Amino acid sequence: METSNSSWDLIIKPQSKWFDLHLRELWKYRDLVYLFVKRDFVTLYKQTILGPAWLIINPLIATLMYTVVFGNIAGLSTDGLPQMLFYMAGTITWEYFSQCLLNTSATFQANANIFGKVYFPRLAIPFSITLSQLLKFALQFLFFMAFWLYFSLNNAEISITWAASLFPLLVLIMAIQALGLGILISALTTKYRDVQNLMTFGVRMAMYATTVVYPLSSMLEGSTKRLFILANPMTPVIETFRFGFLGTGTFSWIHLSYSAASGLILIILGAIVFNRVEKNFMDTV
Amino acid sequence: MAKTVIQVENLSKQYRLGLVGTGTLQHDLNRWWHKIRGLEDPYLKVTDSNDRSKSGSSEYVWALRDISFKVNEGEVYGIIGKNGAGKSTLLKLLSRVTGPSTGKISIKGRISSLLEVGTAFHPELTGRENVYLNGAIHGMDRREVSQKLDEIINFSGCERYIDTPVKRYSSGMTVRLGFAVAAHLEPDILVIDEVLAVGDAEFQKKCIGKMKDVAGHGRTVLFVSHNMASVKSLCNRGILMQNGRITHENEISEIVSHYLSLNISDNISINQASFDPLHKYPIELKQILVYNTLNKSPAIKTGDPVTVSIDLYNTLGTEASTSIDITLIIKHEDIPVTTLSTRFVDSLSSVNSLTHRIQCQVSNLGLLPGEYTVFVWLGVNGETVNRVESAMKLVVERDQTSWARIQPSISKYGPHVIDQQWQL
Known part of the structure; x- marks a missing residue:
């Protein structure tokens, strides 16, 4: 009896297609993604007294710190905006990007014991990280809006502009940038651990190359410094966010398209490399 | 299909x-x-x-x-x-x-x-x-x-x-x-x-x-x-x-x-085992032979009188008064079937010459035809000198005359037959 090739449900071969994300399979495992998100969320604050309040306390403390250090001591410009709001807008957006990036880039190492025992689409892990971080970001964003309301009632010079409607797009750009770069790095770290060591301070340094603690307008138009900061694809996202919700900031369609394009390139590149690595990473991790 | x-x-x-x-x-x-x-x-x-x-x-x-x-x-x-x-x-x-x-x-x-x-x-x-x-x-x-x-x-x-x-x-x-x-x-x-x-x-x-x-x-x-x-x-x-x-x-x-x-090494011969000297103890295992007592042939069958002969080295070369214990556990597919051991009879022995021979007589081999492995343990003065898992392969051949009426399969009847007399 010979079975024809087409009747097999699964064929395991050494080479895989150049670009095959198993997206259909990932959809089949959507419950797993949901449960991973739930797990991340539920376990994060088990056995803590303040629980989910930590989600708000963290950016609040960071904001206060920046207000004291950069706002008061260093006296950096905040584009005339209330310092608290200015820093908080930068902090929560940067926090979303950096947490996604740091966690997804550790995908293979953090889950090596699970990956070594059972198969499921490996992308489920970075996807679930991006989603659970998104949930946190949503909560922090609500907190930010509460602050916004407080300042607005106290006659601060802030206004919501039309660009606020770009908010979903901004989140999407951040998500694909972090996910793309994250899975790219996670694929590299399976063999070369050096990259993982670079991550922690690399992300911190990148924060200072992004307009988190200063506005883009503080750089001279056309200066190399400004170009360098603009070359960072996260800069337009944060600037647009500030422009949308606080009314001042540098907005340009060109900058934002550049951001979106680099996000797309990162996610495609990341997907290709991740796809190459995910099959055999257990042998090297 | x-x-x-x-x-x-x-x-x-x-x-x-x-x-x-x-x-x-x-x-x-x-x-x-x-x-x-x-x-x-x-x-x-x-x-x-x-x-x-x-x-x-x-x-x-x-x-x-x-x-x-x-x-x-x-x-x-x-x-x-x-x-x-x-x-x-x-x-x-x-x-x-x-x-x-x-x-x-x-x-x-x-x-x-x-x-x-x-x-x-x-x-x-x-x-x-x-x-x-x-x-x-x-x-x-x-x-x-x-x-x-x-x-x-x-x-x-x-x-x-x-x-x-x-x-x-x-x-x-x-x-x-x-x-x-x-x-x-x-x-x-x-x-x-x-x-x-x-x-x-x-x-x-x-x-x-x-x-x-x-x-x-x-x-x-x-x-x-x-x-x-x-x-x-x-x-x-x-x-x-x-x-x-x-x-x-x-x-x-x-x-x-x-x-x-x-688990048995390839160069092992049937119903006999030789041991490499360990050069660690004064008394060591040399070889074990299992043969039919009547015709001295290594081909043994169910019910045969069988001799197990164990040779020991005595590297001291002189007479030594020691208590020697030897245990042979006969296993089938890793499960112990029966055991021959000096410890059952509490025997003391003294070794005198360069090689010393211990013999055990089994009057009626109560094992069904098949392949067995033997675990060997040698102790001198209560201390383990040598223990070898699967030291030898024991093959019990089919007896055409006394087992003519049934296929003596171990999986069906178990490996062990005890001496039995029937009044019919």
Whole structure:
């Protein structure tokens, strides 16, 4: 009896297609993604007294710190905006990007014991990280809006502009940038651990190359410094966010398209490399 | 004819020995350079077979080499072999944990693998939450888990703890819960690696029962184990692996007896054993002979009078008064059948010449025809001098005259016949 090739449900071969994300399979495992998100969320604050309040306390403390250090001591410009709001807008957006990036880039190492025992689409892990971080970001964003309301009632010079409607797009750009770069790095770290060591301070340094603690307008138009900061694809996202919700900031369609394009390139590149690595990473991790 | 559900063709897997790190980049670049010129991977050619005891010249080894086999629907297929034979690598490839170097596996139907129970149990989550998570990892959706939740909890026997974080569970309870989820997966093909080695006897029995149940429902099971008893009771066909290759593929009882004979070194002769001097003790084993007392022939049959003759070295060369104990445990398929031991009679002996001979007379050999292995232990003054597992192979031949009426099969009657007189 010979079975024809087409009747097999699964064929395991050494080479895989150049670009095959198993997206259909990932959809089949959507419950797993949901449960991973739930797990991340539920376990994060088990056995803590303040629980989910930590989600708000963290950016609040960071904001206060920046207000004291950069706002008061260093006296950096905040584009005339209330310092608290200015820093908080930068902090929560940067926090979303950096947490996604740091966690997804550790995908293979953090889950090596699970990956070594059972198969499921490996992308489920970075996807679930991006989603659970998104949930946190949503909560922090609500907190930010509460602050916004407080300042607005106290006659601060802030206004919501039309660009606020770009908010979903901004989140999407951040998500694909972090996910793309994250899975790219996670694929590299399976063999070369050096990259993982670079991550922690690399992300911190990148924060200072992004307009988190200063506005883009503080750089001279056309200066190399400004170009360098603009070359960072996260800069337009944060600037647009500030422009949308606080009314001042540098907005340009060109900058934002550049951001979106680099996000797309990162996610495609990341997907290709991740796809190459995910099959055999257990042998090297 | 039965439908083939797993077809493995020329499957190989290569691993790199030593540290991954230095030189990795260099090998990667070299590999890439060969690839863009359209050449074969240079490291796939130079490799040794995977014999862990011999040191090879190459940095790369084949954990699996050109494996091909087919499994039909509804079969319980056993994979056995010594440690490092490639069984676990094969399971990893089948369960897609890692990819093959060459070759192909084709699978029909939903496959689920259990290389470990309770994979990804999160210590902070409750038992119930972990059941959902573990189910999802193995490919069940939430609806499916919800339907079977009561059954799973029942099977695990952890009802009282189900809403307690798993970190408070005993290790046995964690395993029970893990297996309970796994047992309710209902895939078309189930791949299992020795997970039965854990849990108490009652739970093990439950697991074997569940696996038989699974197999009984027309589903296919691939089972890897070192426990020959459970392999034999569960599987109907299987393969024996050695150094990354399949050496035998056959009915399971054939495979198991091949596996057991592997433990005996190849140069052993039947019904006799010689021992290399250890040069550690004044008195050591030299050789053991088993022969028919009447005609001194090494061919022995059931019911024969048999002599077991044991020669010892006495390196002191002079008379030494020592208490020597020797024990021979005769085993069939790793299960002890009977024992000859000086310890039963509490004998003291003194060794006088350069070689010393001890003899044991068995008036009526009460073993059915078949192959046995003998475990040998020598003690001097109560201290172990030598112990050899499977020191010799004992072959009892068929007696054409006295066993003319029945086929004396060990699996049916047991290996042991006691002296019996009938008044008819």
